[in-house]
Amino acid sequence: xxTEPLSQALAGVDAVARTRPDFAAAHxxxxxxxxxxxxxxxxxxxxxxxxxxxxxxxxxxPEHVEWTPEATALREAGAAIRRETLVDLEGxxxxxxxxxxxxxxxxxxxxxxxxxxxxxTEIVRAHDAHLVTKAKSMITEEIGLADHLEGxxxxxxxxxxGEYIVQLRDESPSQLITPALHLTKxxxxxxxxxxxxxxxxxxVPLAEFxxxxxxxxxxxxxxxxxxxNFAAADTGTLCIITSExxxxxxxxxxxxxxxxxxxxxxxxxxxxxxxxxxxLCHAAAEKHLTAYQTLLTGPRRADEADGPEELHLxxxxxxxxxxxxxxxxxxxxxxRCGNCQMVCPVFRALGGGHAYGAVxxxxxxxxxxxxxxxxxxxxKQLPLLSTLCGSCADACPVKIPLPDLLVLGRERYVGTQTGxxxxxxxxxxxxxxxxxxxxxxxxAMVHAAHVVGRLVPRQWLAHVPIARLWADHDRRRVPPxxxxxxxxxxxxxxxxxxxx
Amino acid sequence: xxxxxxxxxxxxxxxxVVEEVATWLDARRRIIEMVGAAPTLVDxxxxxxxxxxxxxxxAWSAEHGVSVALGAAxxxxxxxxxxxxxxxxxxxxTPLHHTVCVRASQIHATYADLVSAVTSIRPLPTMVRLTxxxxxxxxxxxxxxxxxxxxxxxxxxxxxxA
Numbered sequence: 131x132x133t134e135p136l137s138q139a140l141a142g143v144d145a146v147a148r149t150r151p152d153f154a155a156a157h158x159x160x161x162x163x164x165x166x167x168x169x170x171x172x173x174x175x176x177x178x179x180x181x182x183x184x185x186x187x188x189x190x191x192p193e194h195v196e197w198t199p200e201a202t203a204l205r206e207a208g209a210a211i212r213r214e215t216l217v218d219l220e221g222x223x224x225x226x227x228x229x230x231x232x233x234x235x236x237x238x239x240x241x242x243x244x245x246x247x248x249x250x251t252e253i254v255r256a257h258d259a260h261l262v263t264k265a266k267s268m269i270t271e272e273i274g275l276a277d278h279l280e281g282x283x284x285x286x287x288x289x290x291x292g293e294y295i296v297q298l299r300d301e302s303p304s305q306l307i308t309p310a311l312h313l314t315k316x317x318x319x320x321x322x323x324x325x326x327x328x329x330x331x332x333x334v335p336l337a338e339f340x341x342x343x344x345x346x347x348x349x350x351x352x353x354x355x356x357x358x359n360f361a362a363a364d365t366g367t368l369c370i371i372t373s374e375x376x377x378x379x380x381x382x383x384x385x386x387x388x389x390x391x392x393x394x395x396x397x398x399x400x401x402x403x404x405x406x407x408x409x410l411c412h413a414a415a416e417k418h419l420t421a422y423q424t425l426l427t428g429p430r431r432a433d434e435a436d437g438p439e440e441l442h443l444x445x446x447x448x449x450x451x452x453x454x455x456x457x458x459x460x461x462x463x464x465x466r467c468g469n470c471q472m473v474c475p476v477f478r479a480l481g482g483g484h485a486y487g488a489v490x491x492x493x494x495x496x497x498x499x500x501x502x503x504x505x506x507x508x509x510k511q512l513p514l515l516s517t518l519c520g521s522c523a524d525a526c527p528v529k530i531p532l533p534d535l536l537v538l539g540r541e542r543y544v545g546t547q548t549g550x551x552x553x554x555x556x557x558x559x560x561x562x563x564x565x566x567x568x569x570x571x572x573x574a575m576v577h578a579a580h581v582v583g584r585l586v587p588r589q590w591l592a593h594v595p596i597a598r599l600w601a602d603h604d605r606r607r608v609p610p611x612x613x614x615x616x617x618x619x620x621x622x623x624x625x626x627x628x629x630x
Numbered sequence: 631x632x633x634x635x636x637x638x639x640x641x642x643x644x645x646x647v648v649e650e651v652a653t654w655l656d657a658r659r660r661i662i663e664m665v666g667a668a669p670t671l672v673d674x675x676x677x678x679x680x681x682x683x684x685x686x687x688x689a690w691s692a693e694h695g696v697s698v699a700l701g702a703a704x705x706x707x708x709x710x711x712x713x714x715x716x717x718x719x720x721x722x723x724t725p726l727h728h729t730v731c732v733r734a735s736q737i738h739a740t741y742a743d744l745v746s747a748v749t750s751i752r753p754l755p756t757m758v759r760l761t762x763x764x765x766x767x768x769x770x771x772x773x774x775x776x777x778x779x780x781x782x783x784x785x786x787x788x789x790x791x792a
Contacts, residue, residue: 311772344779365749373765373778375780382723403749408741408742418763422759422762422765425759426757427753427756435720436720
């Protein structure tokens with residue numbers, strides 16, 4: 131690898147201070163941590179309380195997502211469309227492949243993460259490209275593409291503003307659609323000012339700085355890589371959604387474009403975008419549609435002045451075929467809006483997605499991540515990181531029963547555990563379940579708990595596993611229930627359910 | 631509210647500038663007024679054929695881009711522009727300012743109607759770009775800034791003449 135970087139946007143990146151905590155590190159550079167460790171560190175991190183309050187604010191009017199009658203109609207239609215392809219995912223992909231190839235797109239199927247990396251590396255190598263511009267995409271994060279290409283001596287520049295910021299800081303994105311949601315404008319200004327010139331901590335000059343630096347890379351890169359929001363089987367059309375226009379720059383300037391999608395991104399008809407695009411924007415708490423929905427049907431034609439000469443579509447499996455055949459299949463309906471994350475009390479308490487130690491955090495990540503072939507041992511525990519409060523099910527624009535799937539995920543996780551701890555644990559749960567199913571036994575246990583709580587000093591309890599947590603908490607100071615608040619919050623949707 | 635008015639309101643809400651002109655001649659005059667001598671890319675279209683502007687040296691030096699929409703959606707303030715021979719993809723994305731002419735008769739009621747209309751063309755253009763307002767980003771503290779990678783300003787000329 132040459133010492134002089136080709137990228138203008140990354141030149142001088144070594145001067146950026148690495149102030150990030152380990153649990154927020156870019157996935158490729160994150161030390162192995164158990165879920166218990168990373169959540170404990172995240173909860174104790176000084177920035178977490180501010181971030182928690184900020185995330186909670188975003189879930190209130192006017193930012194929060196409401197299911198108005200119009201939005202509900204979109205939601206019903208969108209939920210139905212997303213389930214159509216689940217019946218025969220492979221069939222839908224065959225149709226997509228046929229129609230995409232008919233218009234000149236080169237379609238590749240990657241069974242594993244390694245296959246996907248290899249296919250894309252070969253495309254980049256075949257054109258002797260050393261600089262790649264990239265738009266934001268979860269699937270390329272999932273396959274660890276940028277890091278892999280860098281390992282092969284290929285510079286990869288993230289062009290989405292939020293992704294560019296986290297790339298410079300060597301952090302992982304903290305939320306599905308807003309990767310730098312965890313950073314303040316002052317932190318971004320610090321990062322950008324590392325290049326030598328002091329940038330004012332305001333969004334306008336910061337964005338202008340990034341625009342200027344990234345522009346030269348858009349011009350120089352021979353290969354551009356994007357994700358795909360929806361791929362229409364009937365026409366082979368790829369729909370890429372952005373507000374910044376970076377995917378449009380990639381679909382315009384480089385000679386070669388590679389679009390990467392998970393198998394689940396296929397939709398039956400291109401006209402379905404009329405439902406799915408507004409639904410996605412609504413669920414992502416956008417007041418309006420995003421600036422651009424770019425519909426690509428094949429590479430540039432002979433009479434066209436620009437656009438890629440080659441358009442590659444890489445369809446990644448990484449466990450999705452198995453998911454489609456399992457009771458967890460509805461997780462493949464996900465359209466990556468991030469709404470389940472924004473409403474999740476656990477996600478908020480942890481100050482965002484970093485503590486999950488996975489590309490997909492929050493409720494969707496709790497279900498999806500352990501099912502991916504590439505998931506690690508630590509990630510298998512992710513279904514446990516939920517209170518099962520049900521907010522995510524209410525928030526999901528395509529009506530994925532996330533709490534049910536989280537419970538199924540826990541069942542799977544527990545099923546893989548072995549040894550004496552497992553035997554004792556399941557014995558205790560069975561006893562508890564039996565007791566709480568009988569009114570007398572239940573009351574007896576509550577009374578016993580009162581007596582123990584009163585008579586046994588807290589210092590003693592602190593030495594007993596499980597009871598320790600109880601002892602830490604002042605059980606007599608249970609906060610009063612805000613009845614009016616509860617009524618306002620839950621009565622309206624209940625009444626709507628009744629009238630249906 | 632007429633469909634053109636609804637379109638204007640929706641597009642304005644998302645940061646576009648909407649102007650109504652009676653004829654294509656008026657549209658051409660207005661475009662010349664706006665771009666002056668600045669290097670400008672103009673998409674091939676019979677209505678814009680005799681527009682005399684300064685051509686840019688290359689796509690990167692263009693300050694303005696001018697396109698004609700396939701159609702629009704009143705509900706969301708969206709315009710659809712397709713590429714093709716003489717209509718480069720770069721026109722609507724690389725210059726700092728983009729102007730799109732929209733025939734009032736081609737404003738559909740909803741976004742879904744617009745999508746159905748533009749995706750029923752065969753063969754489909756290799757690129758159809760649905761644009762709602764100028765390029766923007768909310769990645770820093772969720773504050774919207776305009777002109778992230780694409781145009782900072784989007785002017786929509788609604789032409790009454792068919």
